[in-house]
Amino acid sequence: xxKTTQPISMDSYEGQEVNITCSHNNIATNDYITWYQQxxxxxxxxxxxxxxxxxxxxxxxxxxPADRKSSTLSLPRVSLSDTxxxxxxxxxxxxxxxxxxxxAGTRLAVHP
Amino acid sequence: NAGVTQTPKFRILKIGxxxxxxxxxxxxxxxxxxxxxxxxxxxxxxxxxxxxxxxxKGEVPNGYNVSRSTTEDFPLRLELAAPSQTSVYFCASRRQxxxxxxxxxxxxxxL
Numbered sequence: 001x002x003k004t005t006q007p008i009s010m011d012s013y014e015g016q017e018v019n020i021t022c023s024h025n026n027i028a029t030n031d032y033i034t035w036y037q038q039x040x041x042x043x044x045x046x047x048x049x050x051x052x053x054x055x056x057x058x059x060x061x062x063x064x065p066a067d068r069k070s071s072t073l074s075l076p077r078v079s080l081s082d083t084x085x086x087x088x089x090x091x092x093x094x095x096x097x098x099x100x101x102x103x104a105g106t107r108l109a110v111h112p
Numbered sequence: 113n114a115g116v117t118q119t120p121k122f123r124i125l126k127i128g129x130x131x132x133x134x135x136x137x138x139x140x141x142x143x144x145x146x147x148x149x150x151x152x153x154x155x156x157x158x159x160x161x162x163x164x165x166x167x168x169k170g171e172v173p174n175g176y177n178v179s180r181s182t183t184e185d186f187p188l189r190l191e192l193a194a195p196s197q198t199s200v201y202f203c204a205s206r207r208q209x210x211x212x213x214x215x216x217x218x219x220x221x222x223l
Binding site for chain 1: 116145147152153154155156157202204211212213214215216217219
């Protein structure tokens with residue numbers, strides 16, 4: 001399972017765009033990059049997943065360069081409610097047990 | 113659908129007591145997981161199941177047991193509770209290649 005590295009914490013202000021970069025140097029061919037969000041006292045919640053280039057949904061965008069050794073989660077115009085811990089994981093979607101390995105995540109604090 | 117439900121939400125145990133954390137999902141997911149999360153840390157996998165009757169150990173299985181008699185239920189059993197098992201426990205489930213859906217968690221304190 002590929003190990004991921006991401007910043008421990010980040011600060012931002014309401015209305016700004018936030019970019020959280022994650023490195024995953026030993027990502028495998030079958031691995032997808034997946035991001036989860038966790039609010040205090042809640043379970044993690046899936047945000048976005050991608051394999052290469054760019055993926056966008058109603059919540060975020062995910063940018064993955066050609067070598068796939070890193071990825072960037074982009075949150076447009078954050079609000080106070082985006083204050084949470086964000087986890088970057090690589091997941092083997094070729095089948096099997098899909099074990100998720102969580103690191104400490106990135107604690108994002110959005111200020112007024 | 114209610115999704116993944118967990119009971120109880122909170123529990124305080126004395127050292128040496130036993131208890132079962134309940135997890136139920138109504139999405140007909142084959143895969144189910146139990147994680148624990150210590151303060152300020154990421155989640156660690158305790159046990160997982162790929163279907164009824166099939167379970168396997170994760171990263172930190174010691175002190176826990178599981179069973180999977182039905183697709184819907186995946187209870188986690190703590191025998192002889194220890195202070196090191198004080199944590200928040202999350203259950204999750206998924207379909208074949210889908211993402212994992214997490215329950216709201218059970219906060220357990222062992223004194």
